[in-house]
Amino acid sequence: xxxxxxxxxxxxxxxxxxxxxxxxxxxxxGESVLNHFDSQAVEEALKVKEAGGESEVVLVxxxxxxxxxSLRKALAMGADRAVxxxxxxxxxxxxxxxxxxxxxxLEREGADLVLFGQQSSDSDGAxxxxxxxDRLRRPVISQVAELTVSDGKVRGKRQTEFGYDVIExxxxxxxxxxxxxxxxxxxxxxxxxxxxxxxxxxxSGSDLGLDADVLGEQGSGTSVLALDDPPPRGDAxxxxxxxxxxxxxxxFLAEKKLL
Amino acid sequence: xxxxxFLEHHDGELQKGSxxxxxxxxxxxxxxxxxxxxSGVKExxxxxxxxxxxxxxxxxxxxxxxxxxxxxxxxLAQLVREQGIDTVLFxxxxxxxxTAGGLAARLDAGLNWDLVDLASQDGSLVGTRPALEDxxxxxxxxxxxxxxxxxxxxxxxxAETGGEAEVEEFAPxxxxxxxxxxxxxxxxxxxxxxxxxxxxxxxxxxxxxxxPENFTLVEELAKALGGAVAATRAVVxxxxxxxxxxxxxxxxxxxxxxxxxxxxSGAIQHKVGMQGSGTVVAINKDPNAxxxxxxxxxxxGDLHEIVPKLTELVRQRKS
Numbered sequence: 001x002x003x004x005x006x007x008x009x010x011x012x013x014x015x016x017x018x019x020x021x022x023x024x025x026x027x028x029x030g031e032s033v034l035n036h037f038d039s040q041a042v043e044e045a046l047k048v049k050e051a052g053g054e055s056e057v058v059l060v061x062x063x064x065x066x067x068x069x070s071l072r073k074a075l076a077m078g079a080d081r082a083v084x085x086x087x088x089x090x091x092x093x094x095x096x097x098x099x100x101x102x103x104x105x106l107e108r109e110g111a112d113l114v115l116f117g118q119q120s121s122d123s124d125g126a127x128x129x130x131x132x133x134d135r136l137r138r139p140v141i142s143q144v145a146e147l148t149v150s151d152g153k154v155r156g157k158r159q160t161e162f163g164y165d166v167i168e169x170x171x172x173x174x175x176x177x178x179x180x181x182x183x184x185x186x187x188x189x190x191x192x193x194x195x196x197x198x199x200x201x202x203x204s205g206s207d208l209g210l211d212a213d214v215l216g217e218q219g220s221g222t223s224v225l226a227l228d229d230p231p232p233r234g235d236a237x238x239x240x241x242x243x244x245x246x247x248x249x250x251x252f253l254a255e256k257k258l259l
Numbered sequence: 260x261x262x263x264x265f266l267e268h269h270d271g272e273l274q275k276g277s278x279x280x281x282x283x284x285x286x287x288x289x290x291x292x293x294x295x296x297x298s299g300v301k302e303x304x305x306x307x308x309x310x311x312x313x314x315x316x317x318x319x320x321x322x323x324x325x326x327x328x329x330x331x332x333x334x335l336a337q338l339v340r341e342q343g344i345d346t347v348l349f350x351x352x353x354x355x356x357x358t359a360g361g362l363a364a365r366l367d368a369g370l371n372w373d374l375v376d377l378a379s380q381d382g383s384l385v386g387t388r389p390a391l392e393d394x395x396x397x398x399x400x401x402x403x404x405x406x407x408x409x410x411x412x413x414x415x416x417x418a419e420t421g422g423e424a425e426v427e428e429f430a431p432x433x434x435x436x437x438x439x440x441x442x443x444x445x446x447x448x449x450x451x452x453x454x455x456x457x458x459x460x461x462x463x464x465x466x467x468x469x470x471p472e473n474f475t476l477v478e479e480l481a482k483a484l485g486g487a488v489a490a491t492r493a494v495v496x497x498x499x500x501x502x503x504x505x506x507x508x509x510x511x512x513x514x515x516x517x518x519x520x521x522x523x524s525g526a527i528q529h530k531v532g533m534q535g536s537g538t539v540v541a542i543n544k545d546p547n548a549x550x551x552x553x554x555x556x557x558x559x560g561d562l563h564e565i566v567p568k569l570t571e572l573v574r575q576r577k578s
Contacts, residue, residue, distance in 0.1 A: 017391045017392075017394075018391070019390070019391065019395055019397075024397070094369060094370075095360065095363050095364075095369075095370050096363055096364070096367050096368070096369060096403070099360075099364050100364075103364075123390075124372075124390075124527070125372055126356050127356050127357070127359060127363070127370060127372060127409070128360065130328060130332075130357040130358070130359075130360030130361040131360045131361060131363050131364035132364070133361065134329075134332060134360075134361040134364040134365050135364045137434065137436045138436055138439075139329065139436060139437075139440040140328070140329065140361075141440055142328075142353060142356075142357050143353050158353070159353075159509050160326070160352070160353040160509070161352055161511060162269055163446040163503075164446045164502075165442060165445050165446060166445075166446075167327070167441065167442055167443060168441050169439050169440040170439055173440075178509060179492075179528075180496050180509075220369065221363070221367065221368055221369020221370070221402055221406075222370065222371050222399060222400070222401055222402065222403075223399065223400050223401070223402055224397050224398070224399055224400075225385060225397075225398040225399060225400045226397070227395055227396070227397050227398075228395070228396040228397075228398070230389060230393055230394065230395065231396070236551075236554060236555055236556070236557065237555070237556050237557065238551055238556075238557040239556075239557070239559070240546075240558075240559045240560065241558060241559065241560025241561065245558045245560050245565050245568075246565050246566075246568035246571075246572055247568075247572060248556075248558075249540060249542075249558060250569060250572040250573060250576060252540070252556050253573075258516065258517045259484075259573060259577070
């Protein structure tokens with residue numbers, strides 16, 4: 001079975017994220033890492049592989065050329081190889097373009113199972129898998145907290161606002177895991193050493209038959225018009241408890257007419 | 260401009276979030292229609308008139324019975340093409356987000372998500388999108404023919420303006436792949452006690468409580484304040500408290516007048532579920548907890564000491 005995991009390089013959580021005022025895009029010049037939510041999708045792919053049968057786990061990503069460095073962590077966890085769609089014309093791509101490029105790369109791989117993490121930590125989107133599934137014309141199950149793959153079918157326990165659903169679909173299928181699904185493993189030293197030697201391929205738009213006009217801002221359906229400061233949240237007060245905190249909270253609630 | 264609003268329903272009721280988006284759309288002065296997709300939902304559709312829809316399109320089909328996104332993409336794509344709809348708005352949820360994402364690909368339509376506001380400026384729509392942990396507010400627009408948007412849970416309250424909606428049925432055709440995913444078991448977890456979605460006061464507990472037994476501290480304070488108890492995803496996953504009380508991205512979205520966060524760090528997943536609250540009081544022993552960035556009163560201290568004292572004071576002052 002071939003399992004593809006869609007992953008993304010994001011700014012390190014320790015870096016203060018900022019939007020470049022000239023391009024109105026996220027400044028990606030700082031330290032970058034593998035999106036944590038994606039490492040859970042990698043973990044789940046490895047579990048499916050380890051459960052038996054001959055399987056290959058392929059990472060599929062889109063991003064700047066340097067993004068292969070962040071993908072290496074997933075290779076160190078145990079993924080077999082990585083494919084990065086990288087094209088200067090693709091900077092500023094929105095959902096329409098990203099789903100188009102990833103679907104083209106996934107089509108080329110012909111994976112039986114495609115996994116996504118819950119969201120990206122930089123854009124907070126949680127929509128990409130649905131768009132990719134529509135382009136690939138495959139069934140999709142999202143927010144999966146438990147996954148089983150057997151007899152050419154995939155079964156997911158989906159967590160929603162109303163409780164848990166159990167949904168089943170035939171393979172090939174697209175699955176987006178929830179962050180409750182697992183704890184991703186730490187790469188072993190051996191894994192880290194072998195990651196560098198694993199196949200890492202970079203594809204341009206033209207490799208996938210995508211012209212520059214369907215990539216990047218040109219091919220996108222959304223735009224950022226202006227950036228503003230957030231509205232102030234009133235004057236927040238912060239106190240340290242010296243034994244009187246409970247009384248101060250009670251006074252505060254009374255002052256706000258909440259008590 | 261014709262704006263369609265996806266009206267999500269659950270257990271025979273149109274969802275508050277969708278009705279809030281409907282009210283917002285109606286306030287823009289454009290032509291606004293509602294869309295109800297399901298099985299046996301015609302009656303439900305007529306009710307949308309009270310919240311601002313002049314017309315509601317209904318597709319009633321067995322393929323639309325389970326809350327699964329792909330048949331809904333087929334139905335909406337068909338409606339957009341047949342009725343010349345240029346904008347489709349959604350209140351974010353698991354179902355709505357997957358539906359909007361699929362529709363964006365099907366129609367090559369730009370999708371802006373996590374919006375908290377929408378305005379019509381010189382005939383163009385402009386959305387407001389907080390980004391980077393809400394540290395910056397972006398004005399976002401669309402360059403595609405069809406425009407899609409997902410609104411943050413609780414972005415707008417429904418407004419009852421009265422009125423009746425004309426209901427028009429349509430029959431979608433479904434793609435083969437759209438009906439391949441099948442609902443095997445649809446679980447409804449009913450909550451006990453006061454519903455957190457309707458409570459004026461919520462006291463919520465997180466991992467800082469230290470253990471499930473300490474939820475009694477939270478329950479006692481909630482009882483004294485006349486409020487409901489909520490929990491974070493971390494403690495629900497750990498089995499300390501039931502899922503029905505979970506506030507956050509995959510849980511419920513709440514907007515009480517008062518939200519007291521006990522031992523909650525304030526991860527973004529939790530924040531999106533409670534940021535519409537009126538006044539937020541946070542008690543946490545970690546002075547660097549993110550929750551202190553979005554509360555009105557932050558208390559750095561040991562909740563095990565502060566909460567029982569506060570409960571006692573509330574009881575005294577109320578009696």
